[in-house]
Amino acid sequence: MAVLQALHINKSYGITPILTNLSLQVHDEDKIGIVGPNGAGKSTFLKILAGRELQDQGDIIVTRDKQLCYLAQDSGLDSERTVWDEMLSVFASLHSIEQEIRRLEIHMGVASSPQETLEAIMEQYSILQERFEREGGYKFAADIRNVLAGLGFGSMNYKEHLVKRCSGGQKTRLALAKILLSNPDLILLDEPTNYLDIDALSWLEQFIKDFEGAVLVVSHDRYFLDTFVTAIYEIDQHVGTRYEGNYSFYLSTKEQRLIEHEKRYVQQQQEIAKAEDFIQRNIVRATTSSRAQSRRKQLEKIERIEAPKQQSKTFFTFQTKKRTGNLVLDLQCLEMQFEENGQQRKLFQNLSLQVERGDRIGIIGPNGIGKSTLLKIIAGRLTPVAGNVQYGSNLLIGYYDQEQADLTLTNTIFDEVHNDFPNMTKTEIRSALAQFLFTGDEVEKKIVSLSGGEKARVTLTKLMLAQDNLLLLDEPTNHLDIQAKEALESALTAYDGTMLFISHDRYFLNTIANKIVHFSQDQLTVYLGNYDYYLEKIQEKDLVIQREDSVAEQKETHEEMKRRRNTEKQLTKQYEKVEADIQQTEEEIANLENELCNPEIFDDHEKVTILNQKLTEKQQQLNQLLEKWELLANELQ
Numbered sequence: 054m055a056v057l058q059a060l061h062i063n064k065s066y067g068i069t070p071i072l073t074n075l076s077l078q079v080h081d082e083d084k085i086g087i088v089g090p091n092g093a094g095k096s097t098f099l100k101i102l103a104g105r106e107l108q109d110q111g112d113i114i115v116t117r118d119k120q121l122c123y124l125a126q127d128s129g130l131d132s133e134r135t136v137w138d139e140m141l142s143v144f145a146s147l148h149s150i151e152q153e154i155r156r157l158e159i160h161m162g163v164a165s166s167p168q169e170t171l172e173a174i175m176e177q178y179s180i181l182q183e184r185f186e187r188e189g190g191y192k193f194a195a196d197i198r199n200v201l202a203g204l205g206f207g208s209m210n211y212k213e214h215l216v217k218r219c220s221g222g223q224k225t226r227l228a229l230a231k232i233l234l235s236n237p238d239l240i241l242l243d244e245p246t247n248y249l250d251i252d253a254l255s256w257l258e259q260f261i262k263d264f265e266g267a268v269l270v271v272s273h274d275r276y277f278l279d280t281f282v283t284a285i286y287e288i289d290q291h292v293g294t295r296y297e298g299n300y301s302f303y304l305s306t307k308e309q310r311l312i313e314h315e316k317r318y319v320q321q322q323q324e325i326a327k328a329e330d331f332i333q334r335n336i337v338r339a340t341t342s343s344r345a346q347s348r349r350k351q352l353e354k355i356e357r358i359e360a361p362k363q364q365s366k367t368f369f370t371f372q373t374k375k376r377t378g379n380l381v382l383d384l385q386c387l388e389m390q391f392e393e394n395g396q397q398r399k400l401f402q403n404l405s406l407q408v409e410r411g412d413r414i415g416i417i418g419p420n421g422i423g424k425s426t427l428l429k430i431i432a433g434r435l436t437p438v439a440g441n442v443q444y445g446s447n448l449l450i451g452y453y454d455q456e457q458a459d460l461t462l463t464n465t466i467f468d469e470v471h472n473d474f475p476n477m478t479k480t481e482i483r484s485a486l487a488q489f490l491f492t493g494d495e496v497e498k499k500i501v502s503l504s505g506g507e508k509a510r511v512t513l514t515k516l517m518l519a520q521d522n523l524l525l526l527d528e529p530t531n532h533l534d535i536q537a538k539e540a541l542e543s544a545l546t547a548y549d550g551t552m553l554f555i556s557h558d559r560y561f562l563n564t565i566a567n568k569i570v571h572f573s574q575d576q577l578t579v580y581l582g583n584y585d586y587y588l589e590k591i592q593e594k595d596l597v598i599q600r601e602d603s604v605a606e607q608k609e610t611h612e613e614m615k616r617r618r619n620t621e622k623q624l625t626k627q628y629e630k631v632e633a634d635i636q637q638t639e640e641e642i643a644n645l646e647n648e649l650c651n652p653e654i655f656d657d658h659e660k661v662t663i664l665n666q667k668l669t670e671k672q673q674q675l676n677q678l679l680e681k682w683e684l685l686a687n688e689l690q
Contacts, residue, residue: 129224
């Protein structure tokens with residue numbers, strides 16, 4: 054069943070067409086990835102689907118009673134509430150039901166309520182209880198904890214932490230958390246992976262896989278798209294094309310379609326050329342003129358195959374001026390702390406690492422652990438509170454800041470490059486910028502007016518021209534579309550220098566890294582391979598831990614069995630002894646009763662008193678033995 058239909062959508066900004074005749078059907082449980090170059094109109098299309106922007110032409114049809122939730126790119130929560138209360142607001146109706154249930158419980162406890170009133174209250178109570186359970190009332194608190202932990206808030210005291218005190222990235226993740234908790238029929242996500250670390254990405258992928266509704270997601274994360282999508286919708290050059298399957302299948306299918314399209318185009322062009330030649334040679338001859346005119350009419354009716362579109366592609370290389378020594382960096386016992394709420398908070402300590410020439414080290418770890426800080430220390434932009442960095446010989450360091458803070462906002466693109474490389478000619482600078490698709494008057498754009506992807510390309514231009522032999526890259530693929538990422542990967546693969554880079558792009562990590570360093574608070578763990586190798590080693594480690602746990606559990610079970618058998622033996626001995634004591638006590642009681650019935654003793658008042666006293670003691674003793682016997686019998690069972 055279709056949740057949403059987009060029919061013949063057109064959108065322009067002024068005279069510039071953005072979307073032309075786009076149509077898309079989204080069915081229950083569809084997981085669709087929307088891809089395309091930066092500026093192709095992906096976010097605009099998502100806004101139109103979400104009702105946040107109007108199309109010029111076409112229709113959006115949402116099936117009745119279907120709920121949609123939309124997360125815009127880089128959007129975040131703005132709230133005075135605590136994180137917990139903000140998440141609870143998703144379940145406001147359930148919270149109201151719970152309060153009403155508590156109120157009814159109080160009424161039912163009032164003894165003075167008339168019978169008819171009590172029956173009505175109990176009926177209402179039963180209805181609310183059933184609804185509360187059906188709508189997940191007994192598990193929504195657990196759901197909130199699960200989602201917050203999955204998105205990286207596990208260590209936060211979220212019942213006291215205010216939303217307004219969260220960072221921009223945290224607010225975006227909280228907005229995503231609210232959408233996931235809302236459990237709508239269709240989730241629309243625009244670049245949801247920008248502020249997620251790898252653990253959170255893996256969790257989100259599994260959540261979307263298990264989600265029973267439909268998901269439409271704009272993303273440049275190829276690994277992410279390969280994991281869960283059932284279809285790819287490509288928007289390129291204003292038009293949309295749907296491909297069934299994941300991202301890898303889309304790539305191979307698209308390539309095959311392009312090859313077939315080019316073949317058909319070439320074949321048709323040859324046929325047209327042949328027909329035009331025949332017409333030209335025969336149109337003036339009286340004997341063949343009618344045939345030539347007939348051929349011309351046929352040619353006019355042919356539906357022309359559109360020429361394959363040549364896309365502009367980014368292409369560049371990174372080169373080095375000098376060759377470094379074998380040892381490039383030696384990080385020795387680095388420690389860093391910062392001030393938080395007037396107190397010093399330790400970020401990391403005792404971090405050591407050696408980097409050799411040719412290393413391509415991908416640094417991974419949770420958000421906020423200090424990865425960017427470590428890179429800034431190596432770049433000389435921050436000073437550690439303890440430890441030091443030893444630099445190798447002939448070292449030229451190039452640093453890529455994920456925030457693009459090194460760019461001067463008032464500069465034009467051309468001036469930004471020219472100021473750093475004043476000895477280059479205008480032609481050389483324009484040529485360099487053209488490699489990053491800045492051509493013509495575009496080089497006169499102000500930095501402040503550029504998108505995130507355009508700023509990234511300016512920074513990469515400067516990095517390419519510097520020819521440094523050590524590159525420190527902090528999230529270099531952020532804001533880049535897939536084509537630009539592929540160009541960057543090609544350039545870095547051919548680069549003969551050394552690299553340390555932070556990335557949550559697992560496809561990029563697989564392509565570039567020859568070592569993975571996992572960052573924890575007091576340790577850098579090195580894995581001698583790419584991201585898949587790292588995953589393999591982590592899984593092996595988990596398997597070893599499981600086996601050790603299993604052996605320990607078996608050992609513990611064996612020890613428990615021994616203890617239980619020993620306990621059973623002791624209990625059995627006690628049980629048998631108590632049974633014997635009971636039998637003996639019963640015999641003694643019977644003897645005392647017989648004596649009391651003896652006429653000779655019955656007339657002796659003093660003896661009767663003594664015997665009655667003994668009988669009472671024995672009966673008390675028997676009662677105690679019977680209680681003990683019952684306890685032992687239960688324990689043995």
